[in-house]
Amino acid sequence: MDAHTDTDQLLRQEGQPTTAPAELLTYTTVWEPAELPPAGPMSLTARETLLVVDAADNGRAWAPGAARMARVGRDVDADPDSWAAFLAGLRSAGRAPRGLVFDLPAATTRPGRAMELVLPALLALRAAHDGGPLPVAFLVSGRARPELAPVLGALARATAGEREPMTTQPVSVCVETVPPGAGDPLQVALAELSAAEAPGLAEVRYTDTGRHVRVLHRRTRTTAAGRRPVFRDGGRYLITGGAAGAGARLASLLAHDHRARLVLTGDQDPDDAQRAGFRRxxxxxxxxTYVRTDLSRASDVLAAVATAQREFGGLDGVLHCAGPDADTPLAADGAGPLGRGLAAELDGAVHLDRATATLPLDFFVLLSSAAAYLGSAAPDLRAAAGRGLGALAAARAGLGETGTRQGASVAVAWPPSAHEEWRGMLPLPADMSLRALSDAIRGWDTEIVTAYGDARRIDAWVGRLCAGRPAPRSEPTADRAPVADPAGGRLPGLLPAEAARPHRSATPCAPRPRTARPAADPLTARSRA
Structure with missing residues (x-):
């Protein structure tokens, strides 16, 4: 049996009970250099594409050219009904788009606002689109807000779906540097939508060094021999979301194993059950000590940190666990709550970093759901923040290398606490949580994805995710032409259209040797617009 057949047979075991001994697996996220898409005749042209922009945003640094535009807030409102009527009008006029590009400048678009712009259109398309999957690009241009494009990549992966026919196939395209020969970021997005294969994790980035796609690689476990324990007996820890979910479980473990001194935060006053939990x-x-905290407000976060310093004389570590445990389906009322959840997780992480910037921390940990990378039995949209937290952890680690931050910086994508067995994955037992977290903190990787269960099936699934997905194809039209440039009619560096692209195998990802971590955009460079 060859590797590809073996992978397919493992994936067909979906829904069957896992019988293999459960193992804890960890993966690290890697930006892998990738060939540029073939530049033969474009499957989509600017005239066939609907460019969606925020009518209130004038932060675009490039002109849209021939693309048709839909201005949210002027031509269409940010709700599914308005989008449904708008798309129906285009169809009745014979002007239905064959692809969508959402223009989301990094300098002026917050992740919550991006969700408000994107989700209503996706909902309308899911209800009304009757053809094959419609190619959609979330185009992020610029270097500001390093968390924006990863959040959209997770959203793209979640909305593509695994168990129902796809109506859209989105991809997050981050253009930090426009490649030579591509006149503007829109041409880069069109090239991605016209490629024969979409990146498996739905995220691609263009930098000074070329095109990169995000993949996962198995991480070898760090040995603890001869090293100081990560968690101190009597340690002083701030746990956001510490009254419920993952935060409460970690608080319980730290209390029983290390008699820790804890500042727990939540966005509501504790109820009777939570107060009883604090007494236990x-x-x-x-x-x-419990502090009611709105993590989207910098003043509230400063007050929580000040409480720790006043009550315990300082802090040894931060555990940001404000993300939800429950799955959030793609629903008509999801954009508003989802945007607020993103603010708590992403803005909260930034506020926590600034509030603790001068403290000698042992670690600064950002926890989220592994569904942002590995998926889940139902689409988990609020897990989208997890990829953004990885970008923020990398940014803080970059500041640590300059001596302006102390302690390990790591984002840990955590297995859900309870769900049906899926792709061989199971909930992580509570008694393994601190060990798994310690292993993640000890390594120098800034973003870790964890899974627990049948190692062969999980590896097979991760391999399939990294392998890429066949892109939606469109019927040719007479006016289609390649993207031209003076070097010979194609973007420099692109493969000839007839050249074969190497196929990425769907076999399990192998352990990857450590390599130098690329420099990250500092947290302090994020635009406050």
Missing amino acids: LERAGAHV
Whole structure:
């Protein structure tokens, strides 16, 4: 049996009970150099594409050229009904788009606003589109807000779906540097939508060094021999979301195993059950202080950190666990709550970093759901913040290399606490949580994705995710032409259209040797617009 057949047979075991011994697996996210898409006759032209822009945003640094534009807030409102009527009008006039590009300048688009612009259109397309998957690009131009494009990549992967026919096939295209021969970022997005294969994790980035796609590689476990434990006995820790979900579970473990001194935060006053939980933590030897905190407000986060310094004399670590445990389906009312959840997770991480910038921390950990990379039995849209947290952890690690931050910086994408067995994955047992977290903190990788369950099936699924997806193809039209440039009618560096692209195998990802971490955009460089 060859590797590809073996992978297919493993993936066909979906829904069958896992019988293999469960293992803890960790993956690191890697930006892998990738060949540029073939530049033969474009499957999509600017005239056939609908360029969606925010009518309130004038931050675009390039002209849209021949593309038709839909201005959200002027031509169409940011709700599914308005989008449905707008698209129906285009279809009745014979002007239905054959692809969509959402223009989301990094300098002026917050992740929450991006969700408000994107989700209503996706909902309308899901309800009304009756053809094959419609190619969609989330185009992020510029270097500001390093978390924006990863969040959109996770959204693209979640909305593509695994168990129902796809109506859209989105991809996040981050253009930090426009490649030679591409006149503007829109031409780069069109080339991606016209490629024979879409990146498996739905995220591609163009930098000074070329085109890169995000993939996952198995990470070898770090040995703890001869090293100081990550968690201190009596350690002082700030846990956001510490009254419920993953935060509460970690608080319980730190209380029982290390008699930790804890500042727990939440966005509501604690209820009777949570107060009883705090008393149990104190009976186990912990000291617990609860602070009601709106993580989207910098002043609230500063107050929580000040409480830790006043009550315990400082902080040894931060565990940002404000993300949700529950799956959030793509629903008509999802954009608003999702945007607020993103603000709590992403803006909260930035506020926490700034509030603790001068403290001698052992670690600064950002926890989220592994569904942002590995998917889940149902689309988990709020897990989209997880990829953004990885970008922020990398940015903080970059500041650490300059001496302006202390302690390990790591984003950990965590297995859900409870869900049906899926792709061989199971919930992570509570007694393994601190060990898994310690392993993640000890390594120098800034973003870790964890899974627990049948190692062969999980590896097969990760291999399939990294292998890429066949892109939606469109019927040719008479006016289609290649992207021209003076070097010979194609973007320099692109393969000839007839050249064969190497096929990425769907076999499990192998362990990857450590390589130098690329420099990250500092957190302090994020635009405050």
